[in-house]
Amino acid sequence: MTTSNPIQTLLQQTPFMLIDGALATELEVLGCDLNDALWSARLLAEAPEKIRQVHQAYFEAGADCTITASYQATVPGFMQAGMSASEARALIQRSVTLAQEARDAVWQPDQLDRPRPLIAASVGPYGAYLADGSEYRGGYDLDRAGLVEFHRERLALLLAAGADLLAVETLPSLDEALAITDLLATHPEAQAWITFSARDGDSISDGTPIAECAAALASCPGVAAIGVNCTALPHIESLIRAIRGACDLPILVYPNSGETYDPVSKTWHPAACSDHADGPSGLRQGAPLWLAAGAAGIGGCCRTGPEDIRALAQWRHELCE
Incomplete structure (x- = not known):
């Protein structure tokens, strides 16, 4: 069974796909305390309406795709927090339902001025479950087979919940990406993007x-796009x-705002002026450069918000005039 690539379908209707921005950052703006091993996933149980509110804000800003609150949501992680396995599975699937409800509040099937937005179910790396910053280092204590088993149940739950595709994101290693492709081979209906965290x-x-990662993933069934976040x-x-030189898949990029994260203290710090001397200072400034280099989708990760996505949406609208 061959499933069409939802990203390619959307790109037939717009110059580039507009991905949403940070979820956790906006939840903190709403007054949520995320200082917890479960991070934003804790709010799937405690304040799901806040998660829905953030998804809706991004759709209203013009996003073509929202990423669910399942990045740090795993059955063992929830169980360590005192929940039962059945409660954990229900919360993982709730992450998709909340995003779908937010889309339904903003977009209607007869709407002609924008394509149907996508729900991308976040599959965070093993390092996110560890909550020790290792998604920015790699070097796990699990081999590829162990990573397959770690991801197996959550991936199946998110697909069963009706997500349009999976957002396999912030991966620090090619081995983990290949473990995901092993699982995708068992779900011929599934489509996933795979994005890595990068150190340079x-x-x-x-x-x-x-480039080695891109070449390895280029022909893997179910991989709808690759990139970095x-x-x-x-x-x-x-x-x-580098990615474009190694494969023809759509390339997605959703970088941080420009601040620097310290995974030990779990705090953000302003970037030194020299850090941006040779690069853009924000998403809107970087977008023309990234599209020219070959990107097909742009959004934001940590410390970005709806105002950043709204600025990109306005610029895209101007491109189409």
Whole structure:
């Protein structure tokens, strides 16, 4: 069974796909305390209406795709927090339902001025479950087979909940990406994007060249797009060019705002002026460069918000006039 690529379908109707921005950042703006091993996933149980509100804000800003609150949502993670396995599974699937409800509040089937927005179910890396910052390092204590087993149940739950595709994001290693492709082979109806965290303009977080990752994933069934997220702005253009030289899949980029994250203290710090000397200072400034380099989808990760997505949507509208 061959399933059409939902990203390719959307790109037939718009110059580039507009992905949403940070979920956790906006939840904090709404007064939520996310200082917890479950991060924003804790609110799937405690304040689901806040998650729905953030998804809706991004759709209203013009996003073509929202990413669910399942990045750090796993059955073992919820069970460690005192929930039963059945409660954990229901919360993981609730992440998709909340995004679908937000889309239904903004977009109607007879609406002709924008394509039907996509729901991308977040599949965070093993390092996100560990909650120790290792999604920015790699070097896990699990081999590829162990990573397959770690991801197996959540991936099946998110697909069963009706997500349009999976957002397999912030991966620090090629091994973890290949573990995901092993699982996709068991779900012939599934489509997923795979995005890596990168440490510079050439390599992902564990040091593997991004071009090597792109070449390895280029022909894997079910891989709808590849790219980078949760990465510093100055590295994005070079990473896009490296990916484009290795494969023809759509390239998605959703970098951080430009601030620097300390995974030990779990705090953000303003970037030094020199950090942006050779790169854009924000999403809107970077978008023309990234599209010219070969990107097909642009959005934001940590410390970005609806105002950033609204600015990109306005610029895209001007491009179409």
